[in-house]
Amino acid sequence: AIAKSGAFFEPGTGPVWLNNLYCAGTEYYLRNCDYSCTGNSCGHDRDASVICKLQYRLKGGSGPHEGRVEVLYNRRWGAICSDNWGPEEAAIVCDELGFDKKGAVAKQNAYFGAGTLPLILHNVDCIGHEDALASCKHNGWGKTGCSHSEDVSVVCQPLVRLVDGSGPHEGRVEVFVEGQWGTVCDDGWTTAATRVVCKELGYTTTDAVYKRGAYFGQGTGPILFDDVYCRGSEAHLRDCKHSCWDQKNCNHAKDVSVICKLPVRLVGGPEPNEGRVEVFYNNEWGTVCDEGWGDEEASVVCRDLGFHPDGAVVRKGSHFGQGSGQIWLDKVKCNGSEAVLANCEHNGFGQATCGHANDVSVICKPIPYRLVGGSGPREGRQEGN
Template structure:
């Protein structure tokens, strides 16, 4: 500071007597470092060149690491650094070679804000010029829409804003953009010039958004470059426009609840949150309905603010912030007491053309359209995921070649490979939605054992009540026509409720309001779990009043 502020600093001071930090201060005051990437395939890849004063200089590969590359990509509006490449990957420079080593942390906004250390005696040739490859994009925005959540898609690439051509634009990428902009989910991707054409460059490229990408910055962007885009081929999107609520640290439709006040996102305390509120949030996120809410930081505690808003939703609201609510600020709510939601998911699954709800052709509902699944790589493990997801017990057989008849319309999934632990079929590895090389003769089918789980309803304890069975995705009462003490004993053991004391007849535990399932439950004396007992001919039926299956366990 003394040297910079001294009124008689010589025109060409000698720096050898000052510490390196003083040199950095004088350089930063005097000149700005400009930078560019040269020789690459796009504006966001190439040989690193810096200009300090009037001359462009290349940088030696030993003087620039990945942290510095991250700063360069960010400064140029080129997204994230992918890698650094030495040995003049994009050709050798011809001018001077930068003699300083950049010592960036990685979060600096400009390269000139990084400290650097001089290596005056270093020997480095243009054969060692370093290059950087960035992910290729910086930020997204919507232009010319009637709201901040609709418009023409613009992308910042190589320091310039331009329109995205729709040649590789689809609803999945649009959905992820809406989430990225905190605008809910994508309602449509209208074609044409609904939102104008823009006056900047037009960027083209493949934006590969998979089902588990909840932020557009996580979607790979390849082969991006300026191109001629046919008139009317600009990428457009209309988002649902519900801001301020999201699920994190889980899947697209499950996770810790976060809400936003101003520019601050924070976890939501579980003290004023119920299933009705969660239903609205799931609907807002295009994730169906709320299956459960869970406290105790099921999806992690988070590290930021904890909000304690009290929502009072009727259940018909389209957005969480349309509900009546009170903002209680940031009280003493522990991160361990934040709430989580598991939604049913935007996609649906069913079996059709079979003899029961647990057998038939596999169909998936995606983007509000039912479609089939191709048999490429299909096996019993994938079929088992279907049975489990539908609450249909275990898989008995898997069927090919349109066994349950050929479907029509979309073929949604192909090359489906499951590990067996997935909770939904679309969580398995597969091609992108709708990407296949199949005909409907290859539609798969599944036959399941026919039941999914048991529970006791309306009892005074958790170990007594009316027997309910989950079958075909629905909970219903079990008719007692095939119910006996042996089966009751197996159920008590399965529920960790000891053994069966009695199977009282009548309406002791009510009648329920769901379907009534009937079938033969053949439990032998060596069956210790009801799920091990064969269930046959299960179907919805008329059950005489007072014929519900009941049990009292020890």
């Protein structure tokens, strides 16, 4: 939310009711703040104004930078119709989500799939200089008269990427600043910074690790960030404190790298070693298509979950029941030696062409002992032989 003073939206008329307002920020109503009861000492040339930011999320894309636009209004999420939707509107959404508005691409007609939420905006028409989508012209909240086949989507320019790893979850950290990609120096790099990168890319922050000394090879071009310091709560790496712009006290031999964990779980089976395969990406659990699945793919899942990779069995056709929500992976192809499923070949996250009737399941060979008391099948007190 942005505060504006000096009658930013032109002076009002009538009485000035409140003056000397002081809010802690936790109050639910403005009347709960401290204030003077009348504004006799204040004129309309000092009328206060506010710009409230809408909250957005992108659903159905391959990562946090793209997807169907959903907006939070009046405490409920809703979708937007695509009439008049173009680069000006897409740029505002990307900017409010923390991405670079340059290169924002507008997509119409349910490009990332039709949603199911109420349609709450229609005929959004922006000039391009607005601070928020709500400042653009539109039909009014809830006045749509369209269908979900017209849901709007955007593709924003990613601000960070992982390069030259064995899969999209790992690699040399590169950032996008003012139209160019560059690397990041490992000076001062911490686990907190690693978690910010993984979170920004849509992975869980659990078990994320970093590597110094150009672990995934040296990059080229500028070194854009150095001496990065993150608390861990930042939404984007660029929000962390850092020195910037082609560092002279660093070289590409010190390019930092990150390995993000792609969590996998088995759901719906009678035992912990069997169930529907689900992966966690972009802050959401989703399923995997069964096309092409065999012993190699099943063994990778079982190994990742802490079971023995030998003897893994595939079950196709939603054997343990259909999942819901996203189908994250399709056409997965493993050679069997990969440590995690993300290292296998696949179409890309969110690019599935199947339905939940084709959710794949796996049965792992039971281990001769069990782990009791932990938060999952990979930890706990060992019992058995």
